[in-house]
Amino acid sequence: MKKLITLTTLSVALLASGCTNVPKTTPPTLGADYELEKSAANPSPKGAQANKVVLFDVEDGGLAAVKEAKLDNTIKSQLDRSIRNGGGQVVDRDLASGLKEEIKRSIMAGEGSYQGAPVADYAIITKVSNATYGSSFDEAWVDDDGDKHPAECDYSASVSATVNVYTLPELKRVKSLDSEDSASTSEETRSSDCGGINYGGLLRSAAKDSMVDIKGQLKSFFAPVGYVTGAKLYELDEGQVVLKTSLTSDLGAKPGGGVEIARVQPNGDRYKVVEGEIGKPVLQSGANVVVEKASADKIKIGDEVSLDYSCSFMGCKFDEAIGQ
Template sequence: MATSDSGSPPTEAPVRNVVIFDVDEGGFATARRADLGRWLRRALDETLTDAGRTLADRNLAQVLKEETERAEMGNAGTYEGAPIAGFAVRTKITQADFSQEFNPAYTNFAGFDVSAECEYASCVKVTVDVYTVPELERVKDFRNQASGSKSEEVDTESDCREMDPRMLRRTSRDAMAGLRESLQNYFASPGHVLAAYDWNGPMRQGSCRLMISEDNHAPLFTGT
């Protein structure tokens, strides 16, 4: 589930532009070996693009990232360059675990031989922080985690894999997929009015508007 501080996304240009920093892999060797940062960055790019946002030039991200880190440290960092975006997004991997367990072959109570196997487990946790530009104020944070497991038959314990990069990548994408709806709801462009209806009656007076998002997804009904 996503958690947040407070604040709502602005709605004026250049807010449609978003700067996405390269994913911080948190110093985890497993994340580095599985190249999780690149996989998460790709998933985040797709999520925000589908929400109708324009991704700012990646070459500008490093300067903005340094200023954001200064702001986080309490040194009053601020972005003073040309207006390039309304938001900056920083993603960090806070856990990237992979474990294995060897189960030797045995004969069960019914007399059947059970092959040796290795059991694998993975867990990835991610946080996505949203900052306003140029203030570099953190206004929203999203958190999620995902886990995975599988087993395979082996001959000996030495046949167990030290790590399975593909399994970790799938787990990382599952963690980001769990945030997809929350992120898109936050960054979604405002809808436009398709039609309006008024009603009057002895008990109530008001109006109802039929709205639909810019990408023609499901309509929303709002009333007063």
């Protein structure tokens, strides 16, 4: 047990402080301009912008447990939190409720685009495919050391859902995330009739954890998008280059944070180019990002820069528990 506590404490310390030194990108560390080509799709990049998201009511799949346990509120609340924590903007829910049927009709009719008001960049439709619960009884028993263990009732619940993300107005599904989790508890009993629990709490716990499991992917997907606006040689390491970007601290940029640099083609296709690390300090005009010089020639002015919210090696639930 002592080793486990020590490992957990060390893990928390590493995540809280960062596993590596944050690169310093103050003016004295920046050298001559490093020439980059201009992106054909975005040759004159502007400032960063946050993604606007329409979050629709959760579809219950005809499962009575979803309504009984009010899983709609639990799931929407967790999705809302993940999107906002990642720097995205969630459109007013009253407005969203009026759009859902219009967008669903467009999807079902295969119209290929949404013709309504341009209120958001993305729409999320979530459907619960499983919400089950049950119990089992364990009789009293004696272990090999002679210790007595009382009879117990074990209660469990599981929830599965699919989160689909559509672009607006194109109505193109660009992300589909399957989530599944469970929750359980037990209590000592004198009766094999395990019916003394309200399963709503377990179902809500399972639903919340299922959304936590995909929060890193959601935050990264909806993270605000900045752009590469220039580059300079890095005086502290000749094997690295510093990129000037339009991603600001107001949109979540923090020293030591990871970013993904992506290329958007004229036809709208997007693909990852390289990864980088935000230097310190983060300037009001935008963050400096340090990348390997060997990768710099792949980057173009106008390429997208977004924060990487991937969960740590300890997992999404661990990150959630320590507030990461």
